[in-house]
Amino acid sequence: xxxxxxxxxxxxxxxxxxxxxxxxxxxxxxxxxxxxxxxxxxxxxxxxxxxxxxxxxxxxxxxxxxxxxxxxxxxxxxxxxxxxxxxxxxxxxxxxxxxx
Numbered sequence: 001x002x003x004x005x006x007x008x009x010x011x012x013x014x015x016x017x018x019x020x021x022x023x024x025x026x027x028x029x030x031x032x033x034x035x036x037x038x039x040x041x042x043x044x045x046x047x048x049x050x051x052x053x054x055x056x057x058x059x060x061x062x063x064x065x066x067x068x069x070x071x072x073x074x075x076x077x078x079x080x081x082x083x084x085x086x087x088x089x090x091x092x093x094x095x096x097x098x099x100x
Contacts, residue, residue: 009022
């Protein structure tokens, strides 16, 4: 079981340049505009991964009563998954889920 370190921070997206606000109900782990993330954690919230590559959203899967975004790191090619946030770009989530 992965240990989750809550870390909810504002940041500027390295993919689209948008300022991303805190989420306030859990840790913010991706841009709500373009859905990209960074490969910065070994265990959630630790910021100890030396890769630091961009995580590109490549798919969507059903998870409980919500969805997970499937990512592939553009640097090391590992696959990761993060739960979508309430304020995520739903049009982009639908587009990714269709494989467009």
